[in-house]
Amino acid sequence: MTLKQLEAFYWAAKLGRMSIAAPRLHVTYATLARRIADLEESVGAQLFDRSSKPADLTSTGRRLFPLAGKILDLKEQISNEVVTVPAAPKYVELR
Amino acid sequence: MTLKQLEAFYWAAKLGRMSIAAPRLHVTYATLARRIADLEESVGAQLFDRSSKPADLTSTGRRLFPLAGKILDLKEQISNEVVTVPAAPKYVELR
DNA sequence: GCTCTTTACGGTCGTCGTAACTATA
DNA sequence: TATAGTTACGACGACCGTAAAGAGC
Numbered sequence: 001m002t003l004k005q006l007e008a009f010y011w012a013a014k015l016g017r018m019s020i021a022a023p024r025l026h027v028t029y030a031t032l033a034r035r036i037a038d039l040e041e042s043v044g045a046q047l048f049d050r051s052s053k054p055a056d057l058t059s060t061g062r063r064l065f066p067l068a069g070k071i072l073d074l075k076e077q078i079s080n081e082v083v084t085v086p087a088a089p090k091y092v093e094l095r
Numbered sequence: 096m097t098l099k100q101l102e103a104f105y106w107a108a109k110l111g112r113m114s115i116a117a118p119r120l121h122v123t124y125a126t127l128a129r130r131i132a133d134l135e136e137s138v139g140a141q142l143f144d145r146s147s148k149p150a151d152l153t154s155t156g157r158r159l160f161p162l163a164g165k166i167l168d169l170k171e172q173i174s175n176e177v178v179t180v181p182a183a184p185k186y187v188e189l190r
Numbered sequence: 191g192c193t194c195t196t197t198a199c200g201g202t203c204g205t206c207g208t209a210a211c212t213a214t215a
Numbered sequence: 216t217a218t219a220g221t222t223a224c225g226a227c228g229a230c231c232g233t234a235a236a237g238a239g240c
Binding site: 112113114124125127128129132145148149150 | 218219220221222
């Protein structure tokens with residue numbers, strides 16, 4: 001399980017179509033579908049039902065969705081809170 | 096930023112020494128140190144103060160620590176809640 | 191027929207472990 | 216000197232994009 005895989009799954013689920021999620025993550029269809037397939041293998045269950053054409057979430061996928069969202073929120077929180085200026089920004093010269 | 100990097104950082108910080116964290120994650124010193132260094136580059140700041148020998152956390156590292164813990168908790172939650180038996184286990188044949 | 195998704199293939203990049211090196215206590 | 220951590224290096228594996236194929240609507 002990787003953050004990229006969770007990100008791919010999350011946006012595909014949120015946007016409903018992989019074809020829309022792919023450019024949003026700056027990758028091709030193939031890459032996005034592969035990341036989701038790898039996540040499914042890692043989890044051991046199908047996350048999307050491919051029988052319908054705009055692929056729909058399975059029950060497992062619906063269970064994973066909010067958890068994936070939380071992880072991505074935390075990742076963004078790290079990017080925002082940790083990367084920005086530290087607690088003692090007086091005359092500190094970074095690097 | 097990857098889950099492996101956060102995991103390396105989290106356990107090194109929690110256990111105090113990289114030399115103890117490394118075998119816990121089933122990797123060598125070199126691999127663990129590299130993952131942490133990569134995370135530092137990704138974050139753009141030092142996480143450990145290498146001037147003291149058992150490396151100590153910087154202020155940025157102390158800020159990252161609880162967030163990393165939350166992400167790893169969520170990862171484990173996914174492993175526990177999502178991987179287990181689905182909602183309709185009647186006569187469904189997986190695969 | 192058209193759109194959405196998967197698979198095959200080739201190339202590139204990342205990541206790992208071993209081993210040698212540096213530095214602190 | 217012994218222990219903690221980093222760097223160099225070679226090899227293996229992962230990942231991406233292009234292109235072609237398969238499957239609903």
